[in-house]
Amino acid sequence: xxxxxxxxxxxxxxxxxxxxxxxxxxxxxxxxxxxxxxxxxxxxxxxxxxxxxxxxxxxxxxxxxxxxxxxxxxxxxxxxxxxxxxxxxxxxxxxxxxxxxxxxxxxxxxxxxxxxxxxxxxxxxxxxxxxxxxxxxxxxxxxxxxxxxxxxxxxxxxxxxxxxxxxxxxxxxxxxxxxxxxxxxxxxxxxxxxxxxxxxxxxxxxxxxxxxxxxxxxxxxxxxxxxxxxxxxxxxxxxxxxxxxxxxxxxxxxxxxxxxxxxxxxxxxxxxxxxxxxxxxxxxxxxxxxxxxxx
Amino acid sequence: xxxxxxxxxxxxxxxxxxxxxxxxxxxxxxxxxxxxxxxxxxxxxxxxxxxxxxxxxxxxxxxxxxxxxxxxxxxxxxxxxxxxxxxxxxxxxxxxxxxxxxxxxxxxxxxxxxxxxxxxxxxxxxxxxxxxxxxxxxxxxxxxxxxxxxxxxxxxxxxxxxxxxxxxxxxxxxxxxxxxxxxxxxxxxxxxxxxxxxxxxxxxxxxxxxxxxxxxxxxxxxxxxxxxxxxxxxxxxxxxxxxxxxxxxxxxxxxxxxxxxxxxxxxxxxxxxxxxxxxxxxxxxxxxxxxxxxxxxxxxxxxxxxxxxxxxxxxxxxxxxxxxxxxxxxxxxxxxxxxxxxxxxxxxxxxxxxxxxxxxxxxxxxxxxxxxxxxxxxxxxxxx
Numbered sequence: 001x002x003x004x005x006x007x008x009x010x011x012x013x014x015x016x017x018x019x020x021x022x023x024x025x026x027x028x029x030x031x032x033x034x035x036x037x038x039x040x041x042x043x044x045x046x047x048x049x050x051x052x053x054x055x056x057x058x059x060x061x062x063x064x065x066x067x068x069x070x071x072x073x074x075x076x077x078x079x080x081x082x083x084x085x086x087x088x089x090x091x092x093x094x095x096x097x098x099x100x101x102x103x104x105x106x107x108x109x110x111x112x113x114x115x116x117x118x119x120x121x122x123x124x125x126x127x128x129x130x131x132x133x134x135x136x137x138x139x140x141x142x143x144x145x146x147x148x149x150x151x152x153x154x155x156x157x158x159x160x161x162x163x164x165x166x167x168x169x170x171x172x173x174x175x176x177x178x179x180x181x182x183x184x185x186x187x188x189x190x191x192x193x194x195x196x197x198x199x200x201x202x203x204x205x206x207x208x209x210x211x212x213x214x215x216x217x218x219x220x221x222x223x224x225x226x227x228x229x230x231x232x233x234x235x236x237x238x239x240x241x242x243x244x245x246x247x248x249x250x251x252x253x254x255x256x257x258x259x260x261x262x263x264x265x266x267x268x269x270x271x272x273x274x275x276x277x278x279x280x281x282x283x284x285x286x287x288x289x290x291x292x293x294x295x
Numbered sequence: 296x297x298x299x300x301x302x303x304x305x306x307x308x309x310x311x312x313x314x315x316x317x318x319x320x321x322x323x324x325x326x327x328x329x330x331x332x333x334x335x336x337x338x339x340x341x342x343x344x345x346x347x348x349x350x351x352x353x354x355x356x357x358x359x360x361x362x363x364x365x366x367x368x369x370x371x372x373x374x375x376x377x378x379x380x381x382x383x384x385x386x387x388x389x390x391x392x393x394x395x396x397x398x399x400x401x402x403x404x405x406x407x408x409x410x411x412x413x414x415x416x417x418x419x420x421x422x423x424x425x426x427x428x429x430x431x432x433x434x435x436x437x438x439x440x441x442x443x444x445x446x447x448x449x450x451x452x453x454x455x456x457x458x459x460x461x462x463x464x465x466x467x468x469x470x471x472x473x474x475x476x477x478x479x480x481x482x483x484x485x486x487x488x489x490x491x492x493x494x495x496x497x498x499x500x501x502x503x504x505x506x507x508x509x510x511x512x513x514x515x516x517x518x519x520x521x522x523x524x525x526x527x528x529x530x531x532x533x534x535x536x537x538x539x540x541x542x543x544x545x546x547x548x549x550x551x552x553x554x555x556x557x558x559x560x561x562x563x564x565x566x567x568x569x570x571x572x573x574x575x576x577x578x579x580x581x582x583x584x585x586x587x588x589x590x591x592x593x594x595x596x597x598x599x600x601x602x603x604x605x606x607x608x609x610x611x612x613x614x615x616x617x618x619x620x621x622x623x624x625x626x627x628x629x630x631x632x633x634x635x636x637x638x639x640x641x642x643x644x645x646x647x648x649x650x651x652x653x654x655x656x657x658x659x660x661x662x663x664x665x666x667x668x669x670x671x672x673x674x675x676x677x678x679x
Binding site for chain 1: 329330331332334335338339465490491492493495497498499500502503504506507509510524525528529532533535536537538551552553555556557558559560594595
């Protein structure tokens, strides 16, 4: 029983990170229909920013602030330079643009910074462990869970209580009508990217704290997981992305824990099979937005 | 604007390729991964090799008469692209091909070079089956996985460990086979395997795996894994976090500044690597020269490894006393006890994976402490 509880805790922590990532993808997708595969590179940018801030002698909390700020700025720049010129183009164009941004950034990191991982000195206090009865929870895992909940709560408040948030929700419903209401499309889209940048920054920070280094390709895998999570949840649905993230984390941890040893190498295959099973029953994802049929 | 950027990039790559070769130049074609997942290994190897080539050319070429020309092409860490690049290099008249630091693209390139009768050397592929998969014109430039595993197993037995847990990842030959070779060598010497866990590379989540290890009763005496960045730091953080203090054995993938930056978490970890700079050793002298040349100390053994590849080429061509690819192949295959900066290198009597010294290093207060250095007893090395 203790082991099962511990595995649940593990699932919660992994799922939280996936949820943060998937949410970052979903915020942008819900507004302009773009799946931003360069989202992972925003994590990498955050990592490098934290790393260099620490090398310049900033204390850790300030370095984290700097990292998050850089992530937001990078997301805004990405939107302005790469995605605004193709806004409104077909989904394929948007998708390929985001692949291009991601590939260019990776090559730039490799050739201008270093192809080899650069160590980031994470304070020893983050390696600590919280022990609750028989359960162990690493500091970073604990922070992942708390930060995920805070971000979810904050985003929810923002979307429901502020003008910009309401505009974003309206944009997700019907962009044309939003513009007819006299709201500036550019600022709504920029807000979406800024939020997605912040989410990527927070996820990047947690990711780097776990691994203790930054490397040019580190964003590739997380964005893939986020994509899967967003698909399970229903693309474009924010609560769906969160549900998808937690479900994916849960599936992965439970399979890792309870598959027989001989089947363990196929864990990812089983996880994807379960994802396909979910989609067979809910083709639009768990919490899909109901898209009205246009006549 | 976008066109300009493209032009600039292609210009930069064109500049990497050198001028046409002279009649008596040794033309080395380098199919290397300068971008993508293998770049962290190929870039430092290439930098070290280039330093050695500059030295050789400054001295008038190999044996004073064969200056070296290089043609460098990026493979983007992609096997299909590596085969394509290898064909281009063969067509460009290369007499020797260097392939990336991994068995898969090296096999892809080897299919081309073997047929063309041109020797190929991988920068640092460690999979011992590489020359078996390609043929007698394929070599590598790094201690093989089974050799590292045998050294680690000998150390485990000497340390009195009776049971071992191995953690593997099916995502690469290195992360899967090296711990399994360790398991074979360890059980052959009387140890027992307590279990085998797996992980997905790059996932950084070991919660489920660590919970299983923590619940083992009795716990294994030692845990062996070839996980490296970013997996190794995440694993050791989560393992120690769960209160498991079992000693850890690792392999050369963790020989990086990140590992040493983990502080108390990695205290006592022992790993195998291709070289250790003891006082007065050639490696220490090389590191000093590199620092003088670039202004920064080498952050990985792969730089010295690439430098030694230059020495291997020099010795092989000197022995062949010709630029005929077949003669160069024989020259490499007959090298014995060649002194590189990382230690002695022998190809004679092997299938193409060199016999090279392996160092076992213990991390102590963030510093390296040499545990053992040398080659394992050939009888102890698991068959590939």
